[in-house]
Amino acid sequence: MHKDFTLIPDDQPGVLARLGEACGRADISIEGLSAFTGQGKGVVHVLVPDAEHALEVLAEAGLDVRAARDVVVVEIADQPGAMGEICRSVADAGINIEQAYLATGGRMVMVVDDVDRARELLGVP
Structure with a gap:
């Protein structure tokens, strides 16, 4: 079952690169993405098929998943x-x-x- 993860990182260069690289190294497919910034923060929604594995990988990359929802x-x-x-x-x-x-x-x-x-x-x- 797919999950939509919400991340709210600081608005700085390299956040999406870190996300993509971490998932790539772990062979996790990013199947959907929405990202924007405002007031010094980013809001990133990412669609992944294997939520548990992706949560571990993103945490190891220093990316804090604020919410995980069924979609x-x-x-x-x-x-x-x-x-x-x-x-x-x-x-x-x-x-x-x-x-x-x-x-x-x-x-x-x-x-x-x-x-x-x-x-x-x-x-x-």
Whole structure:
């Protein structure tokens, strides 16, 4: 099961390089990433398939994972309106999307307030 990790590092050069290098050395695939900065801090969301191993590796690299959440990962067509269609079905079911970003392989990652219902609705494991 995939997890979305949240990291809040200081805004300085090399954070994403350290993240990528540590995961690469440990043969951990980063399947999705969202990163931005503001007010001297970074906010990084990273999608990994093996959460326990990744937590150890990131801790050894000095990267503090502040949160690890189950997510919904759904295939998304590369065409206009695809995101709207997926998000509309989730919204109409009363499920709140708290965060979303694109991942490798034409997939969208969603952090939602009801993971099980969203997975069932969208037909994903």
